[in-house]
Every structure is written in structure tokens, then in C-alpha cells.
Amino acid sequence: MQTANPLTKQFLLAAKYQEIDALKQLQNSCASLTKLGDFVHQLQKERAMSNIFLASKSLQFNCELKEQITVTQTTQRYFYNSLKTTFITDTSLSGHSRLYNLISHSLQSLDALPSLRYQIANQNITPVHATQSFTNLIAGLLNIILEAADGANDPQVIRLLVAYFNFMQGKEYAGQERACGAQAFAESKFSCEQKQQLAHFMQEQENRFSFFSEYADNHLLKCYSSLIEHPVNKQVDQLRSLLQKLDDQNAQPLSQLSEVWYEVTTTRIDIMHKIEQNISDHLIDSAAMRIAGAQRKLNSNKQILSSLEQEYIPVSDGQLALKIGEPSNSAVSKLSSNKTMYDLILEQAQHIKQINQALLDAKQLISEQKVIHQAKYILIEQLKISEEHAHKQLQKQAMESHSSLYAVAKKIIELSECE
Numbered sequence: 573m574q575t576a577n578p579l580t581k582q583f584l585l586a587a588k589y590q591e592i593d594a595l596k597q598l599q600n601s602c603a604s605l606t607k608l609g610d611f612v613h614q615l616q617k618e619r620a621m622s623n624i625f626l627a628s629k630s631l632q633f634n635c636e637l638k639e640q641i642t643v644t645q646t647t648q649r650y651f652y653n654s655l656k657t658t659f660i661t662d663t664s665l666s667g668h669s670r671l672y673n674l675i676s677h678s679l680q681s682l683d684a685l686p687s688l689r690y691q692i693a694n695q696n697i698t699p700v701h702a703t704q705s706f707t708n709l710i711a712g713l714l715n716i717i718l719e720a721a722d723g724a725n726d727p728q729v730i731r732l733l734v735a736y737f738n739f740m741q742g743k744e745y746a747g748q749e750r751a752c753g754a755q756a757f758a759e760s761k762f763s764c765e766q767k768q769q770l771a772h773f774m775q776e777q778e779n780r781f782s783f784f785s786e787y788a789d790n791h792l793l794k795c796y797s798s799l800i801e802h803p804v805n806k807q808v809d810q811l812r813s814l815l816q817k818l819d820d821q822n823a824q825p826l827s828q829l830s831e832v833w834y835e836v837t838t839t840r841i842d843i844m845h846k847i848e849q850n851i852s853d854h855l856i857d858s859a860a861m862r863i864a865g866a867q868r869k870l871n872s873n874k875q876i877l878s879s880l881e882q883e884y885i886p887v888s889d890g891q892l893a894l895k896i897g898e899p900s901n902s903a904v905s906k907l908s909s910n911k912t913m914y915d916l917i918l919e920q921a922q923h924i925k926q927i928n929q930a931l932l933d934a935k936q937l938i939s940e941q942k943v944i945h946q947a948k949y950i951l952i953e954q955l956k957i958s959e960e961h962a963h964k965q966l967q968k969q970a971m972e973s974h975s976s977l978y979a980v981a982k983k984i985i986e987l988s989e990c991e
Contacts (some may be wrong), residue, residue, distance in 0.1 A: 581877050588870040592863055594725045599859035600658045601720050602729070606852040607647070607654040610714050611742065612846045614644040616747035617838065619706035622692050623751045624830050626699040627758030632830065641689060643920045648682070655679075671719045678712040685709070693929075699755045707748060714740055715945065722938045729859055735787040735939060742780030743844040749773035750837040753815055757830035762818035772814065772960045788851075796849045799843050807836045940978040947981030950988050956985065 621637045655675065686704050691697040697705075717740065722734035752770055756762040785793060799805075811833050818826070944966070951962040970980045 584877070585870065585873060588866060588873065591725075592866045592870065593831045595729075595859055595863045595866060598726060598729055599856055599863065602733075602852065602855040602859055604654040604658040604854070605717055605720065605736070606849065608713055608716060609653040609845075609848050609852060610650040611644070611647040612744075613841075614640070614647045614712055615706060615710055615713075616841065618644050619703060619710075619747065620704050620754050620834055620838070622706070623699045623755045624834060625759045626692060626695065626697070627755045627828070628700060628827060630695060632758060632827070633834075637692075648913070652679075662912070670722075671716070674712075674716055674719050678709075678716060681709055681712050699751075703748070703755075704958070706751075707744075708931070710744055710747075711949075711959075714744060715942075717901075718938060719941055722942065726859070726862055728862065729855065730938070731787050732789070732792075732851070732855050732858055735784050735792060735971070736848075736855060738780045738783040738787070738940075739844075739851060740848060742777045742784060743841060744839070744850060745773045745776040745780065746841050746844060749777070749885055750834065750841065753811070753833050753837065754830050756834050757817055758827050760818070760826045762815055767816060769958075769960055770812070772963070774812075776963075789854075791854060792847075792851055795847045799840075799847060802840070802843055804836060804839045804843070808840055811836060834944050943985065944977055944981045947984040950984055954988075 618637070618640050621633045621640050624633045624635050659672065659675070684705070688697070688702065692702055714737065717733065717737045721730055721737060749770060752766060752773065756766060781796070785796065788796065811829070814826075814829070948959065948962045948966060951957065951965055952959060955962070955965075957965070966977055966980055966984075969975075970977050972982065
């Protein structure tokens with residue numbers, strides 16, 4: 573007589589419970605990333621204000637910078653509390669050591685903020701070096717998102733995380749452009765190298781937002797249209813043209829335009845931040861929908877398994893045997909029951925197979941982006957060059973070797989590990 577092992581049911585349901593738990597952890601991580609985005613947004617503002625303050629020799633943005641530091645510190649505390657609530661718990665994420673190490677490294681780097689602010693307040697640092705310090709801190713924070721995406725286990729949410737990361741990267745380049753232009757107007761001069769930097773920031777914004785559009789869904793693309801269609805873009809373009817007319821020996825004082833530039837570019841970046849918040853909310857909602865779907869499937873499986881149990885009675889060794897005294901069509905019921913159990917297991921296996929394939933596709937992109945970022949920062953550290961020059965170095969090597977950026981970046985990492 574055919575028997576059914578109760579462990580089959582237990583593991584079938586346990587698999588779905590594991591999926592739901594993982595999605596809940598992912599949902600909590602997405603909520604924490606929202607606080608990260610808010611903190612980065614305020615750091616970006618502080619960076620631009622610091623540039624104007626330094627370039628104007630303390631004449632501009634003195635009070636505004638002090639107020640901004642208070643706002644930045646508040647969002648930093650919210651971010652830290654969110655990290656603690658999400659990741660330092662009795663049910664902390666397992667198998668995410670790289671993410672935890674990256675968070676630890678970023679937090680350690682942020683310990684340098686008070687010292688950086690002291691140097692800025694006392695005019696003991698150049699605008700260029702202050703900008704680079706802020707940019708390095710922000711880069712570490714943004715990489716947390718990429719690592720969180722790499723550790724996620726739902727393809728749909730991963731795609732949204734990739735879109736989120738690229739949008740935030742685009743916004744970061746917009747922030748670097750704001751800081752660069754603010755310094756140029758405050759000093760009333762703009763070198764050829766700075767102009768090249770500005771062009772790089774503009775190009776990278778376009779690249780990142782293009783990547784975002786590729787991975788965003790219709791809801792997020794609709795949100796993005798609010799940025800594309802906003803009239804502030806024309807104002808930014810007009811000021812960009814004015815910047816290009818500046819040079820190292822510009823005699824016309826344009827320092828007051830630094831505040832105009834700051835206000836106009838900040839309006840544009842604030843729109844980006846609202847879209848960023850929409851992406852965060854959408855991430856959380858998408859995870860919630862996936863949880864609800866998995867929960868419905870779990871309840872459905874429970875009902876089916878419960879109906880199957882009614883056709884069996886306990887026997888020895890923890891097995892179940894088909895009830896006797898059934899109607900004449902018991903053999904048909906038995907076959908039907910066996911088929912239902914088989915279908916449940918097959919369905920779960922197919923579901924996992926589809927998820928795994930989608931995960932492989934999504935994580936391939938994440939892996940490539942992480943390798944490129946790692947190689948870029950190896951070049952920055954070893955050659956003592958800017959992010960812009962490191963990026964150009966990668967592009968140059970890729971072009972000369974007729975390879976992709978990823979292939980060149982991978983080779984740089986391999987050579988670095990051999991040293």
C-alpha cells in the first residue's frame with residue numbers, strides 16, 4: 573500500500589516559510605535604504621555649501637552651512653538607528669558578511685566627518701579636497717545599496733534595487749556637478765580641467781539615468797518623467813553655458829551667481845530626491861506584494877495538504893496509510909491525491925528554478941558593476957587620481973585592448989591581488 577511521509581509536507585511548507593522570511597528581511601532592508609538615501613541627500617547639500625563657503629573665503633553660506641550640518645546630523649542619527657533596528661537583531665540576516673563588512677567600513681569612514689567639518693570651518697582645506705572627502709564618504713554609502721541588491725533573493729526586487737542604485741548614482745553625479753559649479757562661480761574662474769570634470773559629471777548622469785530607465789518599471793518611469801519635463805532643466809542648461817565662458821583669468825566677478833547656481837541645481841536635485849523616495853516606497857510595496865503572494869500560496873498549499881491528510885490514517889514509523897472502507901472509486905481518489913501532492917512539489921521546484929534563473933541574470937549585472945567600481949577605486953588609491961580620471965583610464969584601456977570595461981576592471985583587480 574502506498575504511504576506518504578509527513579516530512580514531505582513539512583519540508584514543502586518550510587520552503588515557503590523560508591521564502592516569506594527572506595522577503596520580510598528584504599523588505600526591512602529596503603526600509604533602511606530609505607534612511608540611507610535621506611542621509612546621502614543631506615551630505616550632498618553640505619558638500620555644495622562647503623564648496624561655496626571655502627571658495628568665497630567664508631563670505632557666503634556661513635550661517636546656511638551651520639544649519640545644514642545640523643540637518644545632516646539629524647538624518648545621520650535616523651540612518652544609524654535604522655541600521656541598528658534592521659541588521660543588529662536576534663534575527664539578523666544570515667550569509668551577508670560582505671554587506672555587514674561594507675556597512676562597518678562606511679561607518680568607520682563617517683567618523684572622519686567632524687574633523688572634515690572643523691577643517692572647512694577654519695578654511696584649512698581646499699574646495700577640491702573637501703569635495704573629494706565628501707564624495708568618498710558618499711561612494712561608500714551608495715555601495716551598500718549595490719551589496720544589498722547582491723544579497724537579495726527576489727528577481728523583481730533586485731531589478732528595482734539595481735534601478736535605485738543607478739538613479740542614486742546619477743543623482744550623486746548631479747550633486748558633484750552642483751559642487752563643481754558652485755566653486756567655479758564663487759571663485760569667478762573655471763579651469764579647463766574643471767570644465768572637463770563638469771562634462772564628465774553631465775555624461776555620467778545621462779549614463780546612469782539610462783541604466784535606471786532600463787531596469788525601472790512603468791510606475792518608476794512615470795515618476796522619472798517629472799524630472800525630464802521640469803522647466804528647471806532649462807535654467808540649469810543656461811547656467812552651464814555661462815560656466816563654459818569662464819576661464820582661469822576671468823575678470824568679471826560672478827560670485828553671487830554661485831548662490832543662484834546652488835538654488836537652481838538644488839531644485840533639480842530635490843526633484844531627484846522625491847523620485848528617489850518614490851523608488852524606496854515602491855521597493856517596500858513590491859516586497860510587501862511578494863510577501864502577500866507567497867503567503868496566499870502557502871495558505872493554498874496548507875488547504876490542499878489538509879485535504880490529503882483526511883485520506884490517510886497513522887500507521888507505524890510515522891507513516892500514513894490510505895483509509896480503508898472508502899467508496900469504490902478509492903483507487904481514483906488515491907491517484908488523484910498522489911497527483912496533487914506531486915503537483916505541489918513540482919510547482920515549487922519550477923518556481924525555485926524560475927527564481928534562480930532570474931536571479932542569475934540580475935546578479936550578473938550587479939557583479940559587473942561591483943567589479944568596475946572596485947577597479948576604479950584601486951586606480952584612485954594607487955595612482956592618486958580622481959574618480960573622473962580613473963573612469964577615463966578604464967575606458968582608455970578598454971578601447972586600446974578592444975575589451976569591455978568589465979574585462980579590463982577584472983584584470984586590474986587580478987593584478988592588484990597578485991601584488
